[in-house]
Amino acid sequence: MRSKTFLATGIFIMTNITFFTPAAVVVNEIPNATAASLAFTSNDPIVVQARALVAQGRYADADALSRQPGGDQTARQEMSEIIRRARQDYTLNDAQLLEKIQKSIPDATPADLERWDAAGQLTFKTIDGQRLYFGREPSNLFKLSDEARTRAHKPKSLADDATSKWKLVDHLAKVVADAERTGDEFVDPIHHRIVYSLSITPADGGAKPGSLLRVWLPYPQEYRQQRNVKMISMSPEGGFIAPTAVDGNPIKGAPQRTVYFEKKISDPKHEETFKIEFEYDSFAYYPKLDDAKVQPLPADFDQSYLAERPPHIVFSPEIKNAVVQAVGDETNPLIKARKIFHWIGSQVRYAFEDEYCTIPSYAQKIIMCKKGDCGIQATLFITMCRAAGVPARWQSGWESKVVGNSQHDWAEFYVAPWGWLPADQSYGLQPSTDPKVREFYIGHQDAYRMIVNLDWGQPLQPPVKSLRSDPSDFQRGEVEIDGKNIYYDKWDYNIEYHRS
Numbered sequence: 001m002r003s004k005t006f007l008a009t010g011i012f013i014m015t016n017i018t019f020f021t022p023a024a025v026v027v028n029e030i031p032n033a034t035a036a037s038l039a040f041t042s043n044d045p046i047v048v049q050a051r052a053l054v055a056q057g058r059y060a061d062a063d064a065l066s067r068q069p070g071g072d073q074t075a076r077q078e079m080s081e082i083i084r085r086a087r088q089d090y091t092l093n094d095a096q097l098l099e100k101i102q103k104s105i106p107d108a109t110p111a112d113l114e115r116w117d118a119a120g121q122l123t124f125k126t127i128d129g130q131r132l133y134f135g136r137e138p139s140n141l142f143k144l145s146d147e148a149r150t151r152a153h154k155p156k157s158l159a160d161d162a163t164s165k166w167k168l169v170d171h172l173a174k175v176v177a178d179a180e181r182t183g184d185e186f187v188d189p190i191h192h193r194i195v196y197s198l199s200i201t202p203a204d205g206g207a208k209p210g211s212l213l214r215v216w217l218p219y220p221q222e223y224r225q226q227r228n229v230k231m232i233s234m235s236p237e238g239g240f241i242a243p244t245a246v247d248g249n250p251i252k253g254a255p256q257r258t259v260y261f262e263k264k265i266s267d268p269k270h271e272e273t274f275k276i277e278f279e280y281d282s283f284a285y286y287p288k289l290d291d292a293k294v295q296p297l298p299a300d301f302d303q304s305y306l307a308e309r310p311p312h313i314v315f316s317p318e319i320k321n322a323v324v325q326a327v328g329d330e331t332n333p334l335i336k337a338r339k340i341f342h343w344i345g346s347q348v349r350y351a352f353e354d355e356y357c358t359i360p361s362y363a364q365k366i367i368m369c370k371k372g373d374c375g376i377q378a379t380l381f382i383t384m385c386r387a388a389g390v391p392a393r394w395q396s397g398w399e400s401k402v403v404g405n406s407q408h409d410w411a412e413f414y415v416a417p418w419g420w421l422p423a424d425q426s427y428g429l430q431p432s433t434d435p436k437v438r439e440f441y442i443g444h445q446d447a448y449r450m451i452v453n454l455d456w457g458q459p460l461q462p463p464v465k466s467l468r469s470d471p472s473d474f475q476r477g478e479v480e481i482d483g484k485n486i487y488y489d490k491w492d493y494n495i496e497y498h499r500s
Contacts, residue, residue: 031250032309035457035472039082040311040360042075050079051360057126059083078467085487086358090125090132097122097133104138104152112148121145123351140351144371166402169430171284171447172440179286186225186283190447192400193232193498197275198477200491203268205481211265215274216258216460216478218397218452221245225283226451232277236261239276242461245454247420249302255455256474260462265481282400284447287418294334295416297391305391305414312362312379312472315387319367322347323387333390334415334443337423340384341442345428348377355488356470374426375409375473381425382411390414395422396473397452400497405448407475418443448499 034041040051046065053062066079092100094113101108116122121144123134134140142149171188178187202213220229222244231241239261242254261274308314326343327336351371359365362379366372372380378394385392391414399408410424422445432438440446456472465483469476476493479486 031304033457036311037078037082037471038075039079042072044072044075046071047075047079060128082358089354091135092133101138136352169432172437175284175286176436185287188447189281189283191281191500193279195277195496197273198493199273201271202265204490205486207265207268207481211482213263213265214480215261217276219257219259220280221257221451223451225285227281229280235275251454254461255458256453258460282447282449285445289443291334294332306386313383319387323384327388336388336390337413338442344425356472377425378409378411385413394456398450401448
């Protein structure tokens with residue numbers, strides 16, 4: 001997938017927009033939606049056996065088994081689709097990986113490859129007897145190996161002077177200073193204008209003349225520090241904007257907020273583009289936290305935010321042991337969350353992940369391998385907090401920093417009297433001697449965000465009819481043709497950030 005981003009400024013004009021409402025849009029929020037394919041949750045004996053075969057690397061056998069008639073056909077078909085998607089993540093043999101590495105480290109050798117492999121610094125799977133490396137390598141190698149990173153030729157930065165001088169830690173220091181000076185929790189707002197587009201040639205997804213193309217694009221929530229969301233324009237006109245989420249349990253409205261389009265296809269070979277331009281204000285959020293002022297949870301607090309949510313939030317023996325190591329006999333929930341944040345930061349390294357739809361259990365995967373990306377780290381934080389008696393939940397969308405913007409996931413944890421507090425585990429501890437800046441992301445949030453999701457795995461509006469490209473998160477969009485999912489490899493997206 002390609003995502004193009006740039007910083008720009010300019011003047012824009014509001015236009016009149018006519019929205020349509022799809023017929024019979026009735027969506028029920030699911031408090032404990034699995035956020036996973038039936039391939040990982042079905043009790044169908046064939047699906048259970050296929051899961052075991054996949055875990056052994058026997059993908060072809062698992063696929064053949066899943067194609068048998070009878071039983072839970074939906075789950076079996078999803079298992080075959082998950083296998084197809086998983087194969088796309090692992091495509092490189094030894095020679096191909098070494099060739100990619102040599103573009104950055106010209107003198108890299110097969111012996112280097114063996115050493116990095118033995119150190120667990122390369123991501124691979126054995127699929128049907130063949131050792132295959134993660135298609136995004138050597139990205140993880142350069143994150144996990146100090147030696148490889150030092151040896152790599154660094155391309156000359158194309159950033160302009162203003163961009164190259166921008167540092168997140170400077171923004172955080174200003175947020176802390178301004179919040180303490182003014183006494184306000186919401187400071188240093190950034191006005192965002194974003195142009196988001198998704199393009200697909202319907203024929204690539206099997207469309208025929210008369211096929212129905214359905215597209216869902218991400219759209220920001222109105223939520224606490226994110227305000228004044230307005231649509232400026234959309235193309236084609238008439239897209240349906242899902243309602244903003246209303247906090248609660250379950251979360252009402254649209255926990256995963258979208259703009260929906262549908263179109264009858266006349267020429268399947270003609271590229272179709274769906275484009276929205278919108279604006280919003282994002283404030284940095286800096287509540288003044290004090291361990292001594294923590295209060296008990298409200299008597300009517302919904303306990304589901306303390307519960308397991310299989311398959312991704314599970315209190316396995318490994319998770320329980322990690323909680324004991326991190327928290328000990330601490331009873332203060334704010335301190336517990338801080339200890340868990342520190343423990344994960346000391347034990348887990350950042351690494352790019354498989355597509356989320358192919359991962360059987362986020363929390364269990366990361367607790368076993370001790371590496372993962374933002375969403376997998378956020379899930380571990382949520383899981384450990386819940387297991388330790390601290391309510392926690394998912395939040396995600398995009399990070400819109402001047403340098404390094406992309407899709408991003410984080411978490412929230414609940415501590416009275418402040419309520420839901422942000423926690424960005426993958427941002428971790430910041431490089432600052434000021435402890436308030438260093439620990440900023442335990443309870444606070446920067447202004448460079450676009451919040452799309454207040455939960456995961458919830459129905460889109462209107463609902464999809466097939467297995468989503470990502471059953472849990474929603475950031476790039478979703479596409480269907482005649483009720484069939486069109487996976488990420490068949491379409492492209494682009495996001496432009498304009499900040500002021």
